[in-house]
Amino acid sequence: MSEGIGASVQRKEDKKFLTGKGRYTDDINRAGQVYAHFVRSDIAHANIKSINTKVAAEASGVVAVYTGEDIDVGGPICGWVVPNRDGSATHEPPHPLLAKGKVRFVGDAVAVVIAESLQEAKSASELVEVDYDELPAVVNLETASSGAEIHEGMAENRYFDWELGDEEATDNALNSASRVVKLTVRNNRLVPNPMEPRSALAEYDELNDSYTLYTTSQSPHLTRLVLAAFMFQIPESKIRVVAPDVGGGFGAKIYVYVEEAVCTWASKKIKRPIKWTADRTQAFLTDAHGRDHINNIQLALDSNNKITGLRVDTLANLGGYLSAFAVAVPTYLHGTLLSGLYDIPAIYTNVKGYATTTTPVDAYRGAGRPEATYLLERVMDQAAREVGMDQAEFRRLNFIPKDAFPYQTAVALQYDIGDYEPALDKAMEMIDYKNFENRRSEASKRGKYRGIGVSSYIEACGIAPSAVAGALGGRVGGWESASVRVDPTGTITVTTGAHSHGQGHATTFAQIVTERLGVPNSSVELVHGDSDRSPFGMGTYGSRSLAVGGVAISKAIDKIVEKSKKIAAHLMEASADDVEFKDGKFTVAGTDKETAFGDVALAAYVPHNYPLETLEPGLEETAFYDPMNFTYPAGTHIAEVEVDPATGVVEIVDWAACDDFGNLINPMIVEGQVHGGIAQGIGQALLENAHYDENGQLLTASYMDYCMPRADDLPSFKVGYTNTPCTHNDLGVKGCGEAGAIASPPALINAIINALSPLGVTDMSMPATPQKVWKAIQDSQSVAAE
Amino acid sequence: MGEISLNINGKVEKHDVGDNTLLVDFIRENAGLTGTHVGCDTSQCGACVVHIDGVSVKACTMLAAQAQGSEITTIEGIGTSDALHPMQEAFKENHGLQCGFCTPGMVMSAIELVSKNKNASEKDIRDGLEGNICRCTGYHNIVKSVKAGAEKMGG
Numbered sequence: 001m002s003e004g005i006g007a008s009v010q011r012k013e014d015k016k017f018l019t020g021k022g023r024y025t026d027d028i029n030r031a032g033q034v035y036a037h038f039v040r041s042d043i044a045h046a047n048i049k050s051i052n053t054k055v056a057a058e059a060s061g062v063v064a065v066y067t068g069e070d071i072d073v074g075g076p077i078c079g080w081v082v083p084n085r086d087g088s089a090t091h092e093p094p095h096p097l098l099a100k101g102k103v104r105f106v107g108d109a110v111a112v113v114i115a116e117s118l119q120e121a122k123s124a125s126e127l128v129e130v131d132y133d134e135l136p137a138v139v140n141l142e143t144a145s146s147g148a149e150i151h152e153g154m155a156e157n158r159y160f161d162w163e164l165g166d167e168e169a170t171d172n173a174l175n176s177a178s179r180v181v182k183l184t185v186r187n188n189r190l191v192p193n194p195m196e197p198r199s200a201l202a203e204y205d206e207l208n209d210s211y212t213l214y215t216t217s218q219s220p221h222l223t224r225l226v227l228a229a230f231m232f233q234i235p236e237s238k239i240r241v242v243a244p245d246v247g248g249g250f251g252a253k254i255y256v257y258v259e260e261a262v263c264t265w266a267s268k269k270i271k272r273p274i275k276w277t278a279d280r281t282q283a284f285l286t287d288a289h290g291r292d293h294i295n296n297i298q299l300a301l302d303s304n305n306k307i308t309g310l311r312v313d314t315l316a317n318l319g320g321y322l323s324a325f326a327v328a329v330p331t332y333l334h335g336t337l338l339s340g341l342y343d344i345p346a347i348y349t350n351v352k353g354y355a356t357t358t359t360p361v362d363a364y365r366g367a368g369r370p371e372a373t374y375l376l377e378r379v380m381d382q383a384a385r386e387v388g389m390d391q392a393e394f395r396r397l398n399f400i401p402k403d404a405f406p407y408q409t410a411v412a413l414q415y416d417i418g419d420y421e422p423a424l425d426k427a428m429e430m431i432d433y434k435n436f437e438n439r440r441s442e443a444s445k446r447g448k449y450r451g452i453g454v455s456s457y458i459e460a461c462g463i464a465p466s467a468v469a470g471a472l473g474g475r476v477g478g479w480e481s482a483s484v485r486v487d488p489t490g491t492i493t494v495t496t497g498a499h500s501h502g503q504g505h506a507t508t509f510a511q512i513v514t515e516r517l518g519v520p521n522s523s524v525e526l527v528h529g530d531s532d533r534s535p536f537g538m539g540t541y542g543s544r545s546l547a548v549g550g551v552a553i554s555k556a557i558d559k560i561v562e563k564s565k566k567i568a569a570h571l572m573e574a575s576a577d578d579v580e581f582k583d584g585k586f587t588v589a590g591t592d593k594e595t596a597f598g599d600v601a602l603a604a605y606v607p608h609n610y611p612l613e614t615l616e617p618g619l620e621e622t623a624f625y626d627p628m629n630f631t632y633p634a635g636t637h638i639a640e641v642e643v644d645p646a647t648g649v650v651e652i653v654d655w656a657a658c659d660d661f662g663n664l665i666n667p668m669i670v671e672g673q674v675h676g677g678i679a680q681g682i683g684q685a686l687l688e689n690a691h692y693d694e695n696g697q698l699l700t701a702s703y704m705d706y707c708m709p710r711a712d713d714l715p716s717f718k719v720g721y722t723n724t725p726c727t728h729n730d731l732g733v734k735g736c737g738e739a740g741a742i743a744s745p746p747a748l749i750n751a752i753i754n755a756l757s758p759l760g761v762t763d764m765s766m767p768a769t770p771q772k773v774w775k776a777i778q779d780s781q782s783v784a785a786e
Numbered sequence: 787m788g789e790i791s792l793n794i795n796g797k798v799e800k801h802d803v804g805d806n807t808l809l810v811d812f813i814r815e816n817a818g819l820t821g822t823h824v825g826c827d828t829s830q831c832g833a834c835v836v837h838i839d840g841v842s843v844k845a846c847t848m849l850a851a852q853a854q855g856s857e858i859t860t861i862e863g864i865g866t867s868d869a870l871h872p873m874q875e876a877f878k879e880n881h882g883l884q885c886g887f888c889t890p891g892m893v894m895s896a897i898e899l900v901s902k903n904k905n906a907s908e909k910d911i912r913d914g915l916e917g918n919i920c921r922c923t924g925y926h927n928i929v930k931s932v933k934a935g936a937e938k939m940g941g
Contacts, residue, residue, distance in 0.1 A: 010878055017886025018874040018893065020821015020861035027820035119804070195825045195833060195887040195921050247823075247887025248921050280826035502885030502922045672881050672927055679924030703830030703919065711915040711925040716908070740924075 004515030005731075008668035011507045012521070013500075022245045025199035025214045030273035033201070034063050036263050037121035037276070039111040039128045040285065041103035044139070044357040044696020045148065046132035048101055048110070056113055056127035061120030064270050065128065066262070067111045068100035073265055074231045076256055076321070080328035082162045082473045085350070090160040090473075093151035093355075095321040097231075097258045097265070103132070104150055104320030105358050106697055107285025109258050114266060114274060137357045137696035141294055141317040144354040150320065151355060159322055159353040164335040165411050170300075170348035173309025177300035181383040187371045188766045189292035189317070189690040190683075191706060192364045194501075196247020197278040198287065202263040204271060210238040213264050217243040217529075218253045218499050219539020222476070224531045226256045226324075227264060239264075243529040246501035250680070251363035252287040253501070254541050255324040259286070284701040289690055290364020292317040293330060295375040300346075305387050307398050309346040312338055312375060316353045316361075323362035327353060332472050333368030333460070333542075339409035340376045341420045341458045341634050342398040347410040357696045363541065365680055365741040366459070373457040377746035381453070381753065385762065391454045391750070392428060395636075396421060399456075413460060415632045416727045423658040423722045424456060427636040430656035430718045436640070449643040450653075451755025455747035457637070460630035461735035462547030462726075468629075479626035480544065481535040482552035484513070484560055486619035488605035490598035492519060494556075495527040497537005498549035503737065504669045505545060509553055511665050512731070516557045517597055518584020535622055543735030546665060547631045551729045555623035558730075563619060564600045570611045571595050571603060631726045631734035635659035637678070637743040639751040648774025650686060650752055657743065658720040662734035667721075670736045674719050677740020683709040684741075685748040689767050707767075756780065790850050794819065795863030803850060809843075810834045812850035813860060821861040821890045825919070832918030835891035836860045842898040844917070861890035864897065872938035873897050873931075882931030884922035892918045892928060900936040908933070 003009050016022050053065040075097045081090035099110045111128050115121035138147030138157060145156040174180055194216075201214040217223045220243040228236040246253060263274045278286065293316050300309035316330035335349045384394035400407050402419040409415065428434070436452050443450035463469075464478030485493040492513055498505060510524035527533050537549070561581055568586035569576040572593045580587050584597045603610055604619040640654040657674055664670050687707040691699045700706035725732030745766060752764050752773065759780035765772065790807070791800040794817050801816040813822045813836065822845055825833035834845040837859040865871035870878065873896050883889040892915065899906060899914040906914065911932045912925070920928060 011881065013886070014878045014883060015867040015870070017883055017889050018861075018870060018877055019865060019867050020819065020890050021867070022821070022886045024820075024823070024887065026824075027814075193921055195831065195885065195919065196823070197825070245886065248885040250921070280828070280831075504884070668881050672884060672923060675924035675926040676884065676922045677924075680921070702828050703826050704828050708830075708919050708921070709924075710919060711912040711929065712909075714912075714925055716926050716929065717924070 003521035004511055005663070005665050007511065007666065009507055009511055009521055009666055011504050012510065013504065013506045024196055024245045024247055025201055025216050026277045028201055028214050028244065030201065030203055033273040033275055034114050034116055035118040035121045036112050036114050036274050037118065037125045038109045038259060039113065039125045039130065041099065041108040041110055042106060043103060043132050043134055044106050044137040045135040045150065046103050047135065048099060048103065049131040049133050051111060052129040053111060056124045059124035059127055061116040062113060062124045063116065064114045064266065065111060066098065066266060068096050068098035071097045071265065073097065075258065076324065077226060077230045078322050078327065079324040079476055080474050082160055082327055082331050084161045085163050090327055091154045092322060093154055097262050107359060108320065112262050112266065114270060137694065139356055139358060139692050139694060139696050141292065141315050141354060141356065144356050150357060154355065157355045159318055159355060160327060161352045162331050163350045165348035166346055167348040169346040170309045170311050173300040173346045174298055174311060177308055178303040179301045179386065181299040181301065181379055181386055183297045183379045183382050185295050185297070185375050185378050186765055187291040187293040187374055188684060190290045190364055190688050191284055191690050192250040192252035192287055192290055193708060194248030194250055194252055197280060197283045198253065198257065198259065199277040200260040200263045201273060201275045202267040203273040204267040206271060211264050211267060212240045212242065213260065214242045214244060215260050216246050216253050217241065218249040218501060218541055220499060220529055220531050221497055221536050222539055223256050227261060231261055241531045243499055246499065249501045250365045251290065251367060251541060254363060254539065255288060257286065280703065281701050284706065285359060285698060288323045288362035289319065289359050290361065291371060292361050293371050297375050297379045299379045299383055301383060301387065305389060305394065305397060307342055307344050310338060310344050312349045314349065314351040316351060317356050317358065318353045319356060319358045319360035321360045323360040326360060326362045328474065329363050329368040334372045336411050336413050337369050337372035337458065337460060338376065338411050340373065341400055341418065341456055343400045344410055358692055365677065366738040367542065369459040369738065370742045370745060373455065373742050374746045377455045377750065381750045382762070385757070392424060392433065395454065395456050396424060414629065416629055417724045418632060418634050418660065419722065419724050420456065420634060423635040423660055426720050426722060427638045427656045427658040430658065430720055431638045431640060431654055433638065443642055447645065449645060449755040451641050451643070451751045453639045453747045453749065453751025453754055455637045455743050455750065457743040458632055458634040459738060459742050461543035461633055462627050462631040463542030463544045465627050465629055476538065477626065479538065479624050480549040480552045481537040481622065481624045482549065482556045483535055483620065483622035484553065484556040486560060486601045488602055490519060490601040491523045492517065493525045493527060494553055495534035496549050496553065497534055497539065498545040499529050499540045503540065503545060504666070508546065508665045508669060509550060512550055512553050513557065516554065519597065543737040546733050547729060547735040548625060548627055550733060551731055552623050552625035554730045555625050556621045559621035559623060560619060564597065566615055567600045567603050567610065568595050571599065571609065628728045631662065633659060633661050633734040633736065633739050635739065635743065637747040639747040641751040641755055643752065643755045643773060645777050648770035648777065650768060650773060652682065652715045655715055656718045657740065658722060659736065659739050660722045660724055661736040662723060662726045663732040664721065665733065671719050673736045674740045675717055677738060678717055678744045679709050679714055680741045681744025682714060682748060685745040685766050685768060687713065687767050790854060792850065792853055792858055794858045795860060805851065807850045808846055809848050809850045809853050810845035813845060819860050819862050823887055823890060825887065830919065832891040832895060833888050835894040835918065837894060837898065842895050861894060873935035876935035876938055877931040880927050880931040880934055882923065882928045888918060888920045892920060896932045896935060900932065900939055904936060906936060
C-alpha cells in the first residue's frame, strides 16, 4: 500500500496517545519544582487601592508572592495593528503581566503565590488582600463607546476604526439597487476549550543565565521571540521554549499569556522550577475568547437578482486588553473575505473594535472567516427568500464563474483558482436535495418541522504572504521553515517550525518525504515544538501547516534531490543533467545504470568516492518558504434538521460537506479535520455561548454552564471533495483545518429558519437553544392568531 | 497525611498523601501514571476515567482513600504499544483521536460501554459517551472506532 501523498496512512503518533504515553506539559516534573497559583480579580472593572501580601507570604509552604509592582519586565504585545479611518494608529494600551493599579476583567491576574505544593499556593492565595475601588463594568458591545473609560486616554473605549473597500461605489450600488436586503446578525462569543488546559513549567539555569519553558503552545518560536525580545529584553538564545504534546489549540494557544511569562520571570527570582496549570474555570476566564461581532449588512440586488453591492458595518468586542492578533481577526481576516465566493462589484466595510471589561478576544478556529461567512450566508438566504428563489440556485446565480480566475475581489484579495458549482452540486446530491420537499411533508405528518440549509464558503488560508501581511499591518512574517536531514543509513529527520497539536504532522509530513524520496514512512522522523531543535518558524494556525510548512519541506527536498543527483552522477560516472530520480532510484537516461537513494546517502557521509572538490559532504538542507498568495479553500455544506415544536429541540438529521482543499495528502486526516470543524460550528450555532451578566461576571465558566458539544448532540457527517489544486504552491494544497467551523454555523441556522419559514420565522440567533426556537414558534403562532 | 496503598494495574502503590488527595492526583503525581488526564474540575469532561473493579469512574470525583482495596486499571494497564487492546487498535485504525488528550478517558469509557452492551448501536454509543468530551474529532470517528472495537472484542 502506498504511503505517499494521497494515501490514508494511519497515524504514527497514535500509539503513544492510546497507551497513555503522551507527554503533555503537566506530565513533566522537575526536581525541586514549586507551584504557582494566581490571585485573580473577581470584579470586572476596578481601581486597585492596595494589595496586602504579608499574611500570604508567611503562610505554610509559601516561597514567594509577587504583585504588579514587583514585575520589572513588559507584558503581552500586539502582533498586528491597522490604521484608523482618520489615518491615526490603532490604540495599543499596555497590558502588564500582573495588574498595575487597575483590573479590566474578571480573571485579570493581580498577584501570584508560589509555594511548595499547589494546595499551599491555593490556600495562601486566599490570604492575599486586595482592596478594590469598583468602577462600572462595560459589557454591552453596542453601548461600549459610552461606557466607563477602560484604558486611560482611549476615547470611547475604541481600539480602532478601520475601513476597506470603495464606500462611494457601494453606496451608489445600494442607492440604485432594485432591492436592498438588510439584516443584522450577532456572532456569539465562544470559548475555544482545547481539552488540555494551558500549562507552563519554567526553569532557570544559573550556570548559563538561561531559561527553559515547557508550555502549551501552537507556536513555540514566537513564544520565545516575544518573551525574549519584547517582554524580558534579553537575547533570544537565552530562552528555550518547548511545546511537547499539546492537547488541542484552536487558536487559544497561539499567544504568550501572562501566566507563562510570570512563571518564567519568577523562576530566576527564586531559582527553582515553577509549574502552573490552569484549571478549567481559569481557562474559561483567561484563554482568549473567540468571535463576538455585531454585523449590520446591506446587500444590493439588480432586477435579475444579481448582487451589485455589499455594505457591512461591524462592531467587534475585543475585551479588556488587546490580544496578539485581536486586531487582525475582525479586519484583515474578516473584511477581506466579504466577497465570499460571489461576484460582487462593490463592497465596503467599516469595523470598529471596542474594549469591554471582559476576557480578551482573539483568533478561534477560523478567526474572522467564520464571522464573514456567517453574515454573508445569512444575508444570501434572506435575499433568496425575499426574491422567491431557491437558496441553492440564488447562490449559483451569483457564484464567481470558473473562467473568471484569477479573480480580483473588491476587498483586496485575488483568488487564484476555484470552481464552486461542482461542490454545490455534489453536496446537493449527497443530501438528496431534490427530494427534500417529500421529506418535509413526511416530517410534517409526524408533527415535526423539517428544514434544509445551505452554506457556501471561502476562506483565505496558508497565512500568510509576508509582504502582504506586512503591508496590512502584520508585525511578523508569514513564511515557514523546514530542514530535511538524510542520515548516513538513509533514514530521514525532518524539522519544522510548525507545531502539531492533533493535526498529525508526524504522519502527513512524512508522507511528503515518502512520496518525493521513496523511503518508507517509518524511516521519517519529525522534530517540532522545540526552539532548540528546529529552525525558527511561525507555528501552526490559520490552516497554514501544510500550505506553508509542508511546502517548505517540499522545497528542502528539492535541494536534497538536486544535491543527490550530483552525488549519484559521480557514483555512476554520468553527467548530473542526465540523472533522473524516481521511486527512490537514480538512473541515467538511456542506460541501465542505477543507484539507490540509500547508497547516495551513505556516499554523502562516507565520501571515499565523492566529488569533494565541487561538493560538500553530508546531505541536509533547509528551506524557508514564503507563499506568493493566500490559498482559497471553498465549498458547500448543507444541513438538514427537524424541529420539535413541543420542545424547540433541533435535531440534526443529515449533514453533507463538499470541500475543495486542493490536493489531499492524507484523506483520513482531512476528513477528521472536517468532522471536528463542523462539530465546533454546530457548537456555536446550537449550544455554545460565553455569557456575561451586566456586572461583567462570566456566568458560563465551567462545563456545567457552557454547553460543549457531546457525542449525543451530533450526527455522523457525509464528507466529499472537489479539487482545483492551488496554483502557486508546489503541492497544490490549500489547507483544511478551519473549513468545517467556517461553513457550518450558517448552514445550520439557515436550516432552522427554513424549517420554521412556513410559520413566517425569518430570523434566528446563535446559539439556537430549544428555548429560543420554541419561543420563535410560539411568537409566530401568536402573530398568526392576531 | 496518611499512607494510602492502592492496587493500580496489578502493582501496589503505597504513598503518604494528604487525606483530601483525589484519586486522579494519586494516580498522576504519586504513581506517576500520567496517561490519566485532568480536563475540568466539575466531573464533566471524562479525561480522567479509569476502571475501578471493572467499572468506569471519573478519578477526579473520588478520594484516593475511597479506592483502597479496589483494583484500579488506568489506560497504561489495558495494552502496550506492542500489544494494543482491541479498543485501542480500533481507535488507531479509525482515526478516533487527534490531539490525544481526551483519548485515554474515551477509550476507558468505550471499553466499559462495550463490555456492558456488546451490540451497541450508534445511538447507544453516542448516549454512552455523553460523559466524555472531545473537542477535536466531532465524535464521528470515535463512534466508528467504538463500533469497530466492539467487533474486535467479540461483540
